[in-house]
Amino acid sequence: MRRLFPALLTAAALLQPGCLRQTPAVPPVQIDQVRIGFPGGSEPGEAADERGRSDLFKSGEWTPVYVDLTVGPQGLVGTRSEQAETGFQVVVEASDSDNVQNSYRVPLPNLEPNQQFTALAYLKPGGLLDDVSVSVRAVTLQPDGRRKKDDPLIPPARFTPQALDLGDHLFLTIGPHLPKLREALDKTNQNQTAARSRVAFVDTVPLLPTEWFGYGAVDCLILPTGSNPDFLKALLNDQQGRKEALAEWVRRGGRLVLSTGHYQDLAKELLARLQMALPVDIQGTLDVPRLEGLERWLVDRRPPPLVNQPLARQPGVTPPIEMARLEPRPGAAGEILVSQSGGAGTHPLIVRAAHGLGQVTLIAFDLDRAPFTSWGGQADFWYKLLDIPRPQPNPTDQAAAANPYPGYGENPSGELATSLQRNLEDFAGVPVISFGWVALFIFLYILVVGPLDYLFLKKVVKRLEWTWLTFPVVVITVSVLAYAAAYYLKGNEQKINKLDLIDVDLASPQGAIYGHTWFAIFSPRTQHYTIGLEPAHPVWTPDSADNNAGVLVSWLGRPEEGFGGYGRTRSQGFFRSAYEYAPAAAGLEDVPLQVWATKTFQASWERPLSPQGPAPLEVNLHRSQSDPQLIVGTITNRLPVPLEDAYLISGGDPIRHTAFSLGDLASNEARDIRLKEGDQGTRMAEWAASFIPAPYYGSSAGPTLPNNLLLREALFHDEVP
Incomplete structure (x- = not known):
């Protein structure tokens, strides 16, 4: 008994709340970092641009989102059965230009315990300072593909990244760095009210988008091949669609600048893999003492001679410049911008050609190797090659000075996208009630429920307490009349205005047809819509098992400030429920539209021409x-x-x-x-x-x-x- 009593005291002490230490639960996954856009800067070690933005992207344009994850000790492994399939997804959520929340989902592969993984998602932000949330969810799918469960594993990460200013240009270099490119662009960035040019860089292949629209914010992509052959080899060996995404982006309107000299064999193989048929063939290399052809091209800027430096061990001996030997293809369409004498004749030095809706510029010397990297004419070269626009006053600033208080529905900035959206949302038979009439009826309503109701009860009925009856009667009557008037004016018929732009490419070897579509929907009732698009007429294109291949659907906003524009500085969605993008943004699901509301969308698609049927x-x-x-x-x-x-x-x-x-x-x-x-x-x-x-x-x-x-x-x- 004497021994039992101390033991009981010890047990009681151990059971006190402060004596038992619980090991904190380890989350199943942790979000370490989220990066939106491409890394800013042009020099090695440069982590941000002059405004402190470490990642560069544009509002109203698609951009990649890199989500760095650390998996917990249990791992993330999905299961599959006949009844359901369980997996994990990264969900990126933001708002569009109408302040409606939308989300993009990417599935996660099975991840081992404590594994570090970078998920690549995509985002189309609706404002310059848009609230973004990123979450990891456990999803259970039914056999028909619908979600049965959608539970967050951890609280979402929320932040507000800053986009580039409206009208800014974004140049992306992949592979080696090009420090002097920033110097050339700085010449155009002196005017603080003008559109400015920015430089971003990607030096590892895994950071390249796997979807073509991930390059949506990029105005021009520059790929030097002279100093980092490992990058080229990694890109050639990639099996996750990065080469295909780059090629499709160029075909659908992108601009690519590729330079090659020493590693011209790798560049030739890359062009073949990208299926880019240029008007020249790369046939080995050629040594020249000086690139006088480039000097003549820039003669108005008086550049210094472009030659190699003399060898330190052999004074007076200047090594030649190695350039790729380009041979024109007979009958091929293209433009030779610069020619260079060497060998047995004259060879193209800079060639520009169309590729689909885009453009490819091939430079037959290395932009990332000497002597170009130490040449004093680099800034002038970039300025002319990229056709960098000279500083111009911002149209929005000019419009604000001329009309500081524009009316609703006006387009003082003169933006074509604003005019197009305004035209699309003008539906025949659906009149737009002017603000003057709305203000007048609001005034009459206040007059009825206020002074007139008071005078009627005081002078006629002489019982003011009856206002408990007359007030709700007036409110209900006015509401019913307003709804009936709106129903009479707006109608109950769903309407769609659509505009198509079709490009038929007969010059490419395979032939292709490209489409851009802008459309607005008028909803006569509060409803959720699924938005999709069927591409070209089947007579023109071959049958495809995947009808959504090459289709991109998203919202359309105005490139300006204010509500409905993606140039506003802050946004927060009015609707809690978010609509979703289909895989690869091939459509939209559960888009909410209020009664008698309109919303505008844009879509694009690509299809090869059928070899059997006639072309349009x-x-x-x-x-x-x-x-x-x-x-x-x-x-x-x-x-x-x-x-x-x-x-x-x-x-x-x-x-x-x-x-x-x-x-x-x-x-x-x-x-x-x-x-x-x-x-x-x-x-x-x-x-x-x-x-x-x-x-x-x-x-x-x-x-x-x-x-x-x-x-x-x-x-x-x-x-x-």
């Missing part, structure tokens, strides 16, 4: 051998509808660009062409100026153009001096 257009044109300015041949319209107000644009350089009016082309009509530049047609600058209005910064909504002229202005606005 058949073009057989050539220049006469006796007169190179004479264009002869035929154009056949295979579309089931006529082409109205058609034009033929010719010319190998901007000075010779000429627009010929063809009038209307009926369906299946074959038109004989015999047109001569100089004698017929209109110079491009004059033709473009005929339908592109001057910049408007007035105090009203400004001129309204129909959609066809808006698209024409968007396509050819660069032609106006």
Whole structure:
């Protein structure tokens, strides 16, 4: 008994709350870091741009999101059975330009205990300072693919990254660094009110996007190949779709600058893997003492001689410059910007050619090796090669100065996207009630429920306590009348306005058709919508098992400040429930639309032309051998509808660009062409100026153009001096 009593005291002491220490639970996964966009800076060790942004991206454009994870001691391993499938997903959530939350999901592979992993997701932010959350979720899918359970494993990580300013240009270098590129861009960044140019870099292949739209914020991508062959080899050996994503981005409108000299064999293999057919072949290397062709190209800037430095051990001996030997392909379309004498003749030094809707510039010497890296003319070279726009005042700033208080629905900035969205949301039979009428009815409503109700009860009924009855009666009556009036004016029919832009590429070896679609939906009731798009007519393209391949669908906003624009500085979604992107952003699911509300979307797609069926257009044109300015041949319209107000644009350089009016082309009509530049047609600058209005910064909504002229202005606005 004597021994039992001390033992009981000891046990009681151990059971006190402060004596038992519980080991803190280890989370199943931990989010270590989230990076949105591409790493900023152009020099090794440079972690941020001059505004302190470590990662660069644009609002209103797709950008990659890198989520660094550390798995807990249990690992993350999914299960599969006949009834359900369990896995894990990274979910990135933000708001669009209408402040509606949306999310993009990427599945996680099975991860080992304590493994570190970087998940690659994508985001289209709706503001310059957009609230973003990233979470890891355990998801259970039913056999039909619908989610049965969707539980967060840990609290989401929330932060507010800063995007580039509206109108800023983003240049991305992958592989080696190009320090002097920043110096060239700084020349354009002196005007604080102008659009500025930024430099980002990626020096490891795993940081490259696996989806083509991950490059959406990039204006030009530069790939040097002279000093980091391991990067090229890793890109060539990649099996996760990074080469395919880069090639598709260029085909769908991207600009690629590739330089090669010493490792021209790797560059040649990369171009073959990317399926980029250029107007030249790379055939080994060529040694030249000096790149005088490049010096002549920059003669107006008087660059120093581009030669190697003399050898330290052999004074007076200057080693030659190694360049890739480019041989033109007969009949291939392209533009030789610079030529260089060497060997047995003259060889192209800089070549530019179209690839789909995009552009490829091939440079036959290394931009990341001597002597170019120590050359004093680098800044002028980049300035001219990239066609960096000179500083121009920001149109939004000019508009604000001319019209500091624009009315609702006005477009003082003159942005084409704003005008296009305004046109799309103008539905026939759905009038827009002006703010003046709304203010008048609000005033009458306040007058009825306030003074008139009081005077009626005091002077006529003489019982003020009846306001407990008259007030709700007036409110209900006015609400019913307002709903009936809106129902009468707005209707109960769902409406869609849609605009398509189709590009038929007959120059590429396979042939392709590209589409851009902008559409707005008017919802007569509160409803959630699933948004998708079916691409080209099946007669033109081969059958595909995956109808969503190549389709990209997202919201459309205005490139300006204020509600509905993705240039605002802060946003927080009004709706708690977020709509979702389908895999690879091929569609949208559960998009909420309120009653009598509108929302605008944009989509793009790509399809190869069917080798069996006819192309939408058949073009057989050539220049006469006796007169190179004479264009002869035929154009056949295979579309089931006529082409109205058609034009033929010719010319190998901007000075010779000429627009010929063809009038209307009926369906299946074959038109004989015999047109001569100089004698017929209109110079491009004059033709473009005929339908592109001057910049408007007035105090009203400004001129309204129909959609066809808006698209024409968007396509050819660069032609106006």
